[in-house]
Structure formats: C-alpha cells, structure tokens
Amino acid sequence: MFIETEDTPNPATLKFLPGRSVTGDARPVDFGDADVALGRSELATALFGQPNVRRVFLGGDFVSVTKSDDISWGDLKPIVLGTITTFFESGRPVLSGTQSAPEHDVAPEDAEVVSRIQDLLDTRVRPAVAGDGGDIAFRGYKDGVVYLAMQGACSGCPSSRATLKHGVENMLRHYVPEVVSVEQVED
Numbered sequence: 001m002f003i004e005t006e007d008t009p010n011p012a013t014l015k016f017l018p019g020r021s022v023t024g025d026a027r028p029v030d031f032g033d034a035d036v037a038l039g040r041s042e043l044a045t046a047l048f049g050q051p052n053v054r055r056v057f058l059g060g061d062f063v064s065v066t067k068s069d070d071i072s073w074g075d076l077k078p079i080v081l082g083t084i085t086t087f088f089e090s091g092r093p094v095l096s097g098t099q100s101a102p103e104h105d106v107a108p109e110d111a112e113v114v115s116r117i118q119d120l121l122d123t124r125v126r127p128a129v130a131g132d133g134g135d136i137a138f139r140g141y142k143d144g145v146v147y148l149a150m151q152g153a154c155s156g157c158p159s160s161r162a163t164l165k166h167g168v169e170n171m172l173r174h175y176v177p178e179v180v181s182v183e184q185v186e187d
Helices: 042-048 073-090 108-131 160-175
Strands: 004-007 013-017 029-031 053-058 063-067 134-142 145-152 181-184
Touching (some): 042 053, 042 063, 053 145, 063 073, 108 145, 145 160
Parallel strands (some): 145 181
Antiparallel strands (some): 004 013, 013 063
C-alpha cells in the first residue's frame, strides 16, 4: 500500500493520503486525545498508541496527524505510515457505529440564516480547509455572531485565526448580511 503525505500550514501536522476512503460518507471526525477516540475509531486509537501523537483528524480521503514538539517528522513519519498501512490492510472499518454531527440549538427566527451559513461553509470553506488537512465545524449562531471550531491541521495552526477573521468572516459577511462577526471556539 502506498500512502502519500502532504505538508500542511501547521508544521506540527502532516496529511496522510492512503488512496482510499477514510470516513466514507460520514462527516470528518477530530480526535483531540486518545480518550475521545476510544470506542469510536480503531485507526485513531492505534495512532494515539504511538509515542508523540497528539491529535488525529479523519477526513473523507485523508488522515491528519499532529505530533508533539519534542519529535521530528523524520522520526515519527515512518511509524505513522506503518500504523496506517497495517490498519487499512486489516480491512477493519475506520469508524465504529454511527458518527453524527453535534446538534445545535438554533432559534426558529435564525433557521434560514443558519442554513445559508452552513451552505457556504459546506460548499466554499470546508473543501479549502480539507486541502490543508483540516476542517471547520459550525458550532452556533447568535445575535449576528457565528461560532466555528477549527479541526485537524487547522486546530492550533498559527494561521487559523487569520483564516477565520480575514477569510471566512469576510465571505460570510458578504453573502449573509446578518453576520456581524465570526468567533473561534474550542471543541
């Protein structure tokens, strides 16, 4: 099995492309630690079993792995590649059970605005950040403020705040005049 790798804007994160579906039709899943992965993804659990793996993000056709600062990618990359290869060769499913997106309380009067926001995020923003090994997740809308969480390579990336404020916020304000600002939240 040949797995390609790509750098991401976050120097602590590498994107691994196994040449096959990772999450399939399910939404991408971000695992901030081993406890969150346990019982939800054998692949993420196996990756967290390796020393110095700090975050695992499973996208549609890629896996982003974030390392700790005290190891180089030169040392960790072969271990991660071996773990991913062994997992996919086993034929086991990447995700256990169903992975549903978190529900968000939306005031009935905001439902149409939230629908337009989510459509823009799904069609214009998420594909771009997936190219960098991450995702952006809608977490709420209230009084003109959109709450978003950066995931995968985008979580902790030095440029993520600029991406949110200058890219996403400007686009949302342009297409959805009800949007006043965008705020980053942590999952």
